Amino acid sequence: MNPPPSCPLCHGDGGRVLWRDSLCRVVLADEADYPGFLRVILNAHVREMTDLAVAEREALMNVVFACEAALQEVMAPDKVNLASLGNVVPHLHWHVIPRFGDDPHFPNPVWGVRQRDSPRAAQPDLDARLAEAINRLLARAPEKG
Amino acid sequence: MNPPPSCPLCHGDGGRVLWRDSLCRVVLADEADYPGFLRVILNAHVREMTDLAVAEREALMNVVFACEAALQEVMAPDKVNLASLGNVVPHLHWHVIPRFGDDPHFPNPVWGVRQRDSPRAAQPDLDARLAEAINRLLARAPEKG
Numbered sequence: 600m601n602p603p604p605s606c607p608l609c610h611g612d613g614g615r616v617l618w619r620d621s622l623c624r625v626v627l628a629d630e631a632d633y634p635g636f637l638r639v640i641l642n643a644h645v646r647e648m649t650d651l652a653v654a655e656r657e658a659l660m661n662v663v664f665a666c667e668a669a670l671q672e673v674m675a676p677d678k679v680n681l682a683s684l685g686n687v688v689p690h691l692h693w694h695v696i697p698r699f700g701d702d703p704h705f706p707n708p709v710w711g712v713r714q715r716d717s718p719r720a721a722q723p724d725l726d727a728r729l730a731e732a733i734n735r736l737l738a739r740a741p742e743k744g
Numbered sequence: 745m746n747p748p749p750s751c752p753l754c755h756g757d758g759g760r761v762l763w764r765d766s767l768c769r770v771v772l773a774d775e776a777d778y779p780g781f782l783r784v785i786l787n788a789h790v791r792e793m794t795d796l797a798v799a800e801r802e803a804l805m806n807v808v809f810a811c812e813a814a815l816q817e818v819m820a821p822d823k824v825n826l827a828s829l830g831n832v833v834p835h836l837h838w839h840v841i842p843r844f845g846d847d848p849h850f851p852n853p854v855w856g857v858r859q860r861d862s863p864r865a866a867q868p869d870l871d872a873r874l875a876e877a878i879n880r881l882l883a884r885a886p887e888k889g
Contacts, residue, residue, distance in 0.1 A: 649809055667792065678829075681829075
């Protein structure tokens with residue numbers, strides 16, 4: 600479909616782009632409490648995962664899981680949270696969020712009640728390390744396990 | 745790994761089972777505000793999607809997307825929300841949530857600030873219709889699109 604004039608993910612990248620291909624892009628979200636919060640954003644304006652062809656779904660999830668793997672490698676979070684919501688911006692995008700037991704909302708979702716003031720200091724080279732890991736992981740042919 | 749003694753998803757189904765195979769099960773969550781709230785729960789105690797082999801990841805997501813398709817068919821929600829969090833129970837499970845513009849938290853995530861008191865009345869045959877749709881969709885060989 601044509602990009603709706605009001606869709607921010609049709610009219611901007613949605614963050615600092617760390618990787619992109621013809622299907623989607625990976626951006627670093629600007630979330631002060633959550634350094635390393637990544638989003639995988641479909642390039643086309645599509646509402647739901649089941650609106651995609653099966654091969655596109657698998658390719659998109661492959662990028663989501665590469666982001667999870669990159670976060671594990673670079674940040675060693677206690678847990679990774681994955682979510683595709685889109686209630687406010689119904690243009691497919693995945694949140695890939697590194698969580699730590701002492702982060703501001705843990706164990707709640709980041710959208711839940713804040714538990715403490717404990718923003719995590721970002722490693723100074725975090726963006727570059729994540730970009731390197733994501734690009735390296737996605738340059739590999741996907742393994743069939 | 746062995747099931748940890750404290751893991752509720754190792755020691756119970758986690759809801760009313762609508763479908764299951766050797767990898768995972770689909771249960772109807774008992775969420776009064778959200779009739780049709782489904783969970784896809786891995787049978788084994790595994791923490792992260794990237795701890796699974798690629799073929800298992802794809803098989804699990806195929807079940808998640810079948811649940812989304814079943815919700816679309818039976819309930820025609822305004823949006824479907826997908827999330828794998830696991831901060832409280834770190835045993836892989838996916839939330840597949842039908843959302844409506846007038847539901848109690850919309851447009852917030854269901855874990856966010858409640859906006860209104862408007863629990864949706866469940867269709868009396870909702871469980872049976874969802875079970876029928878999920879079983880039918882998963883009986884098909886996965887299409888390659």
